[in-house]
Every structure is written in C-alpha cells, then in structure tokens.
Amino acid sequence: MSTGLQVDSAGRLRHFLDVAGLKRQQLVEIMDTAESFSEVADRSIKKVPLLRGKTVVNLFFEASTRTRTTFELAAKRLSADILNLDVSTSATTKGESLLDTLRNLEAMHADMFVVRHAESGAAHFVARHAAPHVGVINAGDGCHAHPTQAMLDMFTIRRVKGEFTPLTVAIVGDILHSRVARSQIHALNTLGVRAVRVIAPQTLLPPQIEQLGVEVHHDIHEGVRDADVIITLRLQRERMDGRLLPSKHEYFQLYGLTETNLATAKADAIVMHPGPINRGVELDSGTADGPRSVILQQVTHGIAIRMAVISMVMAAHTGETTE
Amino acid sequence: MTRWQISGGRVIDPAQGIDSVTDLFVAEGRIIALGTAPDGFAPDRVLDVPGQVVCPGLIDLSASLREPGQEHKASIASEAAAAAASGITTLCCPPDTDPVIDTPAVVDLVSHRASAVGLTRVHPLGALTQGLGGERLTEMAALKAAGCAGVTNLLHPIRDTQLLRHAMAYAATFDLTVFLHPDEPWLRATGCIHEGEVSARLGLTGIPEVAETIAVARDLALIEHTRVRAHFCRLSTAAAVRLVAAAQAAGLPVTADTCAHQLHLTELDASDFDSLCHVLPPLRTQRDRDALRSAVADGVLGVICSDHQPHEAEAKLAPLPETEPGISALETLLPLTLRLVDDGVLDLPSALARLTAGPAAVLGSAAGTLAPGQLADICIFDPDRPWQVDTATLRSRGRNTPFAGWEFAQRVTHTLLGGQLVFALDGPG
Incomplete structure (x- = not known):
C-alpha cells in the first residue's frame, strides 16, 4: 500500500511512513545503519558531518517530549539544522490548513519533515503533497503507525536476543489505540518471529486484529507464557474514564505486568515499554526498574535509529549513499 | 414548442x-x-x-446542490448542468443547505432557482426536524404544500426515540414519505471508514455494521407502529438489506436504495488513506457489496441513487478523518449502473428501472416512464x-x-x- 510512496524504484527509502510494506532486508538495513551510528554517542564530539547544510523540521501537531527530543538529537548529531515547530499551538489554531503550513515551510527550503499528528494517515498525506525534494518521516500518526518507535524496539530486541526467528513476543495493553503496537506487529512479522501475541480485554482490541498476524489472548498469564519479549503499552488517561475500562485498578489487577505474572515467561525474557510509563497501571515499579527491563536502553537506541532513518531518507533525495 | x-x-x-x-x-x-x-x-x-x-429521463433520489449556503462548493446552476449531461431529469436535493430546508420559504427559494436554471427538475426534501436538530418537528404539512417530495433528517441524529416516533406519526398524518438514513450516532461516533480489517490496519476509527442494523431494526419497529411510508436511504450492509427484505415480505410499506459507488467499491479502496473514498455510510466489505448487488437485482433495493456531494478541492485535502465525506457522483450514476449489466448482475431494462420507475414509485411521481401523455x-x-x-x-x-x-x-x-x-x-x- 504505502510501498510506492515510501520506497523509490531503486528500493531506497524516500519517506519513512510505515513499517508495513517494507521488506525484511530494508528493516535489517535500518538496524545495521543504526548500529554504525550508535558509536557516535561515545565520541567526545558526538557529531558526524553527514547532513551539514540540511534543514530538518520537527512538525509536531501533537505534544511529545521523548520522540521530539530524540529526533532533534539525532538530526543534530548528523549536523543538520533543526527547526522545532509545535504546530498544535500555532498555525492550525489560527485556521491555517495543514497544506498551507507545508507550503510555507517548503518556501523556507526545508529538506525534511518529521511529522507527528493526531490523525491516522497524516504522514501519508504530507508525503503525498510535499515537494519532491522533501523527505517525510512519520513520528506517529493517530492510531496508525509509529515506525521509528517500532524500529528502535526491534533494534533493542536484536541487541539482546540476536535472532528474531525463535522469538515469541507478547504485546500487552491498549492495542486498539496504539500506533506503536501496529508498527511493532508489522515489524515483528516481517522479521519472522515465531509468534506475536496481543493481550488485552476485548474493548482495547480492534475487531479482526487476527488479520494482522497475531494470536489474541485475554489472560495475561496465558499470554506471557514462554514469551521471550514482553512489550507493555501506555494506557492513555482518557481510556480509563469508565467507557472502555471500569477502572485503573481493575486494569492493573488483570493486565498490569508484575513479577508474579512474569513467572510464566522465559527466564531470560525482557520487558519493554515505549514510555512514558504509568507506574502501577501498565507495570509495577519492580518490573519497570528490574533486571529484565530494557526500557532505558530503548530510549538510547531511539537516537541511533532516528539518525539511521533520517540519513537514509535524506540520501534517497540527494542521491548519495549513507556510508 | x-x-x-x-x-x-x-x-x-x-x-x-x-x-x-x-x-x-x-x-x-x-x-x-x-x-x-x-x-x-x-x-x-x-x-x-x-x-x-x-429511456425515461433518470431520477436521482439524492443530489446535494449546495445552494443556498455552500456556493463555494457548487450551485444549483452548476449541478443542474451536470445532471442534464448525465441524463438526469429529476433529482431530489436533501435539506443539507444553509439555511436548512425546513420552512416553505427555503423550499420556494430552491424551487425558484431550479426553475430559473431549467436544466433538470429539482424536488427538495424537507427536514424532519427544525434545523435538522433532532429536537422539534418541522411544519410538515406546510413543507408538503410547498412541494417537498418527502421529509428526512439525513445523518443528523434524532437521539430521542419518542421524538422519532412522533415525527413518523406526524408525517404519516399528511401522507408524507419519510426518508431514513439508518445510523446509530453513538455507534458511528467519530468513525470514518468501515470497522473491519482495513480500519484495524490503518488505525482509523471504524463504523461498525451494527451502527446501521440497529437503526434499521429500530426504524422498522416504528414504521410498523406508525404505518408511515418510509424509504431507507443508502443502505450499505448485507445485514440491513436482510432486515428490509424481511419487512417488505411482511408487507410493511418500505422501500430502499443504495448509491452507485457502494455497488463498485469496498473498504479496500480506502486502504491507502484515499480521502476520495471517505463516504458516509462507509464503503463496506466485498460480502456487503455483493449482497447489495443481489438486492438491486431482486428489487429489495428498488433504487440506485448518486448520493452526489460536490466539494471544493480543499475539503478533501487533509488527513482522511479530517476530510468531508462524499463523492461528486452525478456523472457516474448511469455508467456505474450500466456496469452492473456488464458484470451480469441484472439486465439492461432492470438496471434502467432502478434509475427511472423505481425512484418514481418512491416519490409517487408520474415521471420515470415514456407513456403517452407524460x-x-x-x-x-x-x-x-x-x-x-x-x-x-x-x-x-x-x-x-x-x-x-x-x-x-x-x-x-x-x-x-x-x-x-x-x-x-x-x-x-
């Protein structure tokens, strides 16, 4: 579906909008490129001159701290100029359309848009209407996709586990509203894991979720049994208002990850969370800070993955290679 | 002459x-x-x-003309010209104007503008509730006297079932046909495409099949209760068609239509976030599309309409959920209907009946035939x-x-x- 839009005829990443539609080899290339960038953080001067003179615009129509700052750091480490636009409080509230905002930024000679938007499909829309020289990276669109988050999660899993094919991965929580989960499911299946399970009450699962290639579980003890990786998802505050879930308390009782219900997972299972964590809702502090948790490594890897994706997309537009 | x-x-x-x-x-x-x-x-x-x-000039049961109030989208003159070029000689315009067609004055305004243009006959549908607000009945007798072909609340919800019952009973008093758009507002909520595999994949809020079937089931019960003559507009699901077929078999005075694009497109056509496929009711599954085709063939759906909704370009230039629903459909009404003949769904005279005699019967109109004297x-x-x-x-x-x-x-x-x-x-x- 988005293949034609995000991959050019030579197989290069013109935009990075969605994990769906990308081949295994392309996902591996992103992780390999991130691997080559991860040592930059250990240098005394944490910069490479790859994107000198390029302008990256962080176009965030929805509030974000972690994603925006890691994109900013990634662009800076690649020596790009970065412009942070918190559009949620500027142009669109004055009635300017998304398309007009884009045209104005293009007129300022931006080379790349990193887009976060509350509506599914927003990044596709921006990519479809952006000038040909502009690359677009999806930093999260509605409930649809968050491909850089999914790739940093894959990168983290690969660093700890090595191979994907023997793995059973369980994703716990609000799948229905989670762009992270959708992108993770596509990435895990493309990378060939043995099984992807989703664990949630029916109100937090989209109908026909099985079609995405997952096993559905409603019982967390069954769902995490023999799992190698357990990913917990953030539960937005507005989901706890009694319409989808009766209470935060019952959610934690049934779906909160604790040392107790982790007991059925593999002994070397790792615990992940895209952040920010609601302690005592998605997981307890013992689990979040415990030895199985790789949550802070995920954050660190976010910078390398975003450097990789930014450089690959920029290279597809300038005709240069990333290396 | x-x-x-x-x-x-x-x-x-x-x-x-x-x-x-x-x-x-x-x-x-x-x-x-x-x-x-x-x-x-x-x-x-x-x-x-x-x-x-x-063949008889075509009759389209639903074409938004955008006048008065939304002339930046279209006008009676522009759309009447499109209708004439499409073989459409009679069309019903829904009351989705500004002001809403809920008083004889607005009916007169539309009728006069349409006769001045003169390229097609325009029958306004009146609002069932004032301002389509779902709270107070319109002066239906006056609307009928002014020339309204029927009354409808479109997709604007009437949340109070007692009020809906009264609206039907009042319309029945004056022998007005009620045009019902079955849609349970709480279940549609903010949905923009069919709830199913595609909505699960795209992370778009879906509109479940039950949003339509619950409304059809409720409306059928009220039709039986009030004995109002009712026409179901834009059915999109196999389940709703089954309910209407059963009601017709039981002798209830109900007719129904679907629009031409529902007979050709499915949820998969929206799978690339194509805002041009953002319509209400949404494009459903292949199974639904096939059931709609069968229902058109066997006459449960006696009418195919265009559900014409012309928009300015900007209305579709946004992420899909933020775009306005609807298709500019007058000019594809006949060709899409005739494609059903090519696809073996029904024969040519039956296909033309869905665009002529079928809608004429719903309107109680003498049009839609080539009989001498007409x-x-x-x-x-x-x-x-x-x-x-x-x-x-x-x-x-x-x-x-x-x-x-x-x-x-x-x-x-x-x-x-x-x-x-x-x-x-x-x-x-």
Missing part, C-alpha cells in the same frame, strides 16, 4: 415493459406516441439515433461511445471522484426535459 420524432433507437421503458426498436413522438412537451406517428403529426426535428438507447423527460445514451472519467472535464463543480480514470462504454448523447433539448453531447446540431 418543438415537435420531435426520435427515430430508430432502442426504446426501453421499464414502467411499461417496453424494450424495442421504435420511434417516439413528442409534442407540447409531452410524449404523444410510441411506434407510429399520430395522424397529421409533422415533426419540427427528427433525432435519428440508431443503435442508441432511448412529460417528455428523455435520456438517450450511446451504448458504444467509450469515454474516460477525467476530473478536468466534469461538469459538476465538485471534482471529488474516486472514479477518475475509469473507462465506460456508454455515454449520454441527448437529454430532453419536457420536450426541450437540455443537453446534446455533440452540440444542438
């Missing part, structure tokens, strides 16, 4: 069960004979149309005149169609309205 002899065409009039190559004679704006000319008839003009199909509203199309939908050459001001690039074999060549040539593809000649 011009006296016409329309000569050598294949005359198909589903209402009379006529399908034969014959001549048609028109005088004083009316059809005066089929087959042989009346004694002493001397035509002013002979329209020689061998190989072409001559107004000479006539559509003539060439079944072998290929064309391609090109948004640049659409006559409608709305260019919002997902059918751009589609190729069709059949093309309207002439449209007569009350004996006046209101459209000729190759010029008035």
Whole structure:
C-alpha cells in the first residue's frame, strides 16, 4: 500500500511512513545503519558531518517530549539544522490548513519533515503533497503507525536476543489505540518471529486484529507464557474514564505486568515499554526498574535509529549513499 | 414548442415493459406516441439515433446542490448542468443547505432557482426536524404544500426515540414519505471508514455494521407502529438489506436504495488513506457489496441513487478523518449502473428501472416512464461511445471522484426535459 510512496524504484527509502510494506532486508538495513551510528554517542564530539547544510523540521501537531527530543538529537548529531515547530499551538489554531503550513515551510527550503499528528494517515498525506525534494518521516500518526518507535524496539530486541526467528513476543495493553503496537506487529512479522501475541480485554482490541498476524489472548498469564519479549503499552488517561475500562485498578489487577505474572515467561525474557510509563497501571515499579527491563536502553537506541532513518531518507533525495 | 420524432433507437421503458426498436413522438412537451406517428403529426426535428438507447429521463433520489449556503462548493446552476449531461431529469436535493430546508420559504427559494436554471427538475426534501436538530418537528404539512417530495433528517441524529416516533406519526398524518438514513450516532461516533480489517490496519476509527442494523431494526419497529411510508436511504450492509427484505415480505410499506459507488467499491479502496473514498455510510466489505448487488437485482433495493456531494478541492485535502465525506457522483450514476449489466448482475431494462420507475414509485411521481401523455423527460445514451472519467472535464463543480480514470462504454448523447433539448453531447446540431 504505502510501498510506492515510501520506497523509490531503486528500493531506497524516500519517506519513512510505515513499517508495513517494507521488506525484511530494508528493516535489517535500518538496524545495521543504526548500529554504525550508535558509536557516535561515545565520541567526545558526538557529531558526524553527514547532513551539514540540511534543514530538518520537527512538525509536531501533537505534544511529545521523548520522540521530539530524540529526533532533534539525532538530526543534530548528523549536523543538520533543526527547526522545532509545535504546530498544535500555532498555525492550525489560527485556521491555517495543514497544506498551507507545508507550503510555507517548503518556501523556507526545508529538506525534511518529521511529522507527528493526531490523525491516522497524516504522514501519508504530507508525503503525498510535499515537494519532491522533501523527505517525510512519520513520528506517529493517530492510531496508525509509529515506525521509528517500532524500529528502535526491534533494534533493542536484536541487541539482546540476536535472532528474531525463535522469538515469541507478547504485546500487552491498549492495542486498539496504539500506533506503536501496529508498527511493532508489522515489524515483528516481517522479521519472522515465531509468534506475536496481543493481550488485552476485548474493548482495547480492534475487531479482526487476527488479520494482522497475531494470536489474541485475554489472560495475561496465558499470554506471557514462554514469551521471550514482553512489550507493555501506555494506557492513555482518557481510556480509563469508565467507557472502555471500569477502572485503573481493575486494569492493573488483570493486565498490569508484575513479577508474579512474569513467572510464566522465559527466564531470560525482557520487558519493554515505549514510555512514558504509568507506574502501577501498565507495570509495577519492580518490573519497570528490574533486571529484565530494557526500557532505558530503548530510549538510547531511539537516537541511533532516528539518525539511521533520517540519513537514509535524506540520501534517497540527494542521491548519495549513507556510508 | 418543438415537435420531435426520435427515430430508430432502442426504446426501453421499464414502467411499461417496453424494450424495442421504435420511434417516439413528442409534442407540447409531452410524449404523444410510441411506434407510429399520430395522424397529421409533422415533426419540427427528427433525432435519428440508431443503435442508441432511448429511456425515461433518470431520477436521482439524492443530489446535494449546495445552494443556498455552500456556493463555494457548487450551485444549483452548476449541478443542474451536470445532471442534464448525465441524463438526469429529476433529482431530489436533501435539506443539507444553509439555511436548512425546513420552512416553505427555503423550499420556494430552491424551487425558484431550479426553475430559473431549467436544466433538470429539482424536488427538495424537507427536514424532519427544525434545523435538522433532532429536537422539534418541522411544519410538515406546510413543507408538503410547498412541494417537498418527502421529509428526512439525513445523518443528523434524532437521539430521542419518542421524538422519532412522533415525527413518523406526524408525517404519516399528511401522507408524507419519510426518508431514513439508518445510523446509530453513538455507534458511528467519530468513525470514518468501515470497522473491519482495513480500519484495524490503518488505525482509523471504524463504523461498525451494527451502527446501521440497529437503526434499521429500530426504524422498522416504528414504521410498523406508525404505518408511515418510509424509504431507507443508502443502505450499505448485507445485514440491513436482510432486515428490509424481511419487512417488505411482511408487507410493511418500505422501500430502499443504495448509491452507485457502494455497488463498485469496498473498504479496500480506502486502504491507502484515499480521502476520495471517505463516504458516509462507509464503503463496506466485498460480502456487503455483493449482497447489495443481489438486492438491486431482486428489487429489495428498488433504487440506485448518486448520493452526489460536490466539494471544493480543499475539503478533501487533509488527513482522511479530517476530510468531508462524499463523492461528486452525478456523472457516474448511469455508467456505474450500466456496469452492473456488464458484470451480469441484472439486465439492461432492470438496471434502467432502478434509475427511472423505481425512484418514481418512491416519490409517487408520474415521471420515470415514456407513456403517452407524460412529460417528455428523455435520456438517450450511446451504448458504444467509450469515454474516460477525467476530473478536468466534469461538469459538476465538485471534482471529488474516486472514479477518475475509469473507462465506460456508454455515454449520454441527448437529454430532453419536457420536450426541450437540455443537453446534446455533440452540440444542438
């Protein structure tokens, strides 16, 4: 579906909008490129001159701290100029359309848009209407996709586990509203894991979720049994208002990850969370800070993955290679 | 007035069960004979149309004209021209105007503008509740007297079931047909595409099938209770069609339609976030589409309408959930219906019945037939005149169609309205 839009005829990443539609080899290339960038953080001067003179615009129509700052750091480490636009409080509230905002930024000679938007499909829309020289990276669109988050999660899993094919991965929580989960499911299946399970009450699962290639579980003890990786998802505050879930308390009782219900997972299972964590809702502090948790490594890897994706997309537009 | 002899065409009039190559004679704006000319008839003009199909002018039960109030999208003049070029000689405009068609004054405004333009007959539908607000009944008797073909609340919810019951009972009092858009507002909520595999994948809020079926089931119970004559608009699901079929079999006074795009597109067409496929009700599954096709074939759905909703370009230039729903559909109504014949769904006379006699019956109108004595509203199309939908050459001001690039074999060549040539593809000649 988005293949034609995000991959050019030579197989290069013109935009990075969605994990769906990308081949295994392309996902591996992103992780390999991130691997080559991860040592930059250990240098005394944490910069490479790859994107000198390029302008990256962080176009965030929805509030974000972690994603925006890691994109900013990634662009800076690649020596790009970065412009942070918190559009949620500027142009669109004055009635300017998304398309007009884009045209104005293009007129300022931006080379790349990193887009976060509350509506599914927003990044596709921006990519479809952006000038040909502009690359677009999806930093999260509605409930649809968050491909850089999914790739940093894959990168983290690969660093700890090595191979994907023997793995059973369980994703716990609000799948229905989670762009992270959708992108993770596509990435895990493309990378060939043995099984992807989703664990949630029916109100937090989209109908026909099985079609995405997952096993559905409603019982967390069954769902995490023999799992190698357990990913917990953030539960937005507005989901706890009694319409989808009766209470935060019952959610934690049934779906909160604790040392107790982790007991059925593999002994070397790792615990992940895209952040920010609601302690005592998605997981307890013992689990979040415990030895199985790789949550802070995920954050660190976010910078390398975003450097990789930014450089690959920029290279597809300038005709240069990333290396 | 011009006296016409329309000569050598294949005359198909589903209402009379006529399908034969014959001549048609028109005088004083009316059809005066089929087959042989009346004694002493001397035509002013002979329209020689061998190989072409001559049928009653098409009747479209739903075409938004955007006037008054949304003239940046379209106007009565622009859309009437598009209708004429599409063989449509009668259309119902929904009350989604600004102001809403909820008083005789607005009915008069629309009717006068339409007659001044004169390219197609426009029958306004009145609002069922004031301002479509779902809280107070309109003056339905006055709306009927002003010429409203029926009353409807469109997709605007009537949350109070007691009020809906009263609205139906009041409409029944004045023998007005209620046009129902079955939609349970709490279940539709903020949904924008069908709830199913595609919505799960795209992370778009879905509209479940039950949003339609619950409303149909509730409305059928109220129809049985009030005995109002009701017409279900834009059915989109197999389950709703089953409910309506059962009600018809049980003798309830209900008719139903779907729109042409529901018979050709499915949820998969929106799977690339294509805002041109953002419609309400949403495009459903292949299974639903097939059930709608069967229902059109067996007559449970007696009408195919365009559900024409012209938009300015900007209305579709945003992420899909933020775009306005609807398709500019007048110009594809006939070709999409005729494609059903090519696809083996139904035969040509039956297909034309869904655009002529079927909607005429819903409106209780004498139009939709070529019977002598009737107004000479006539559509003539060439079944072998290929064309391609090109948004640049659409006559409608709305260019919002997902059918751009589609190729069709059949093309309207002439449209007569009350004996006046209101459209000729190759010029008035």
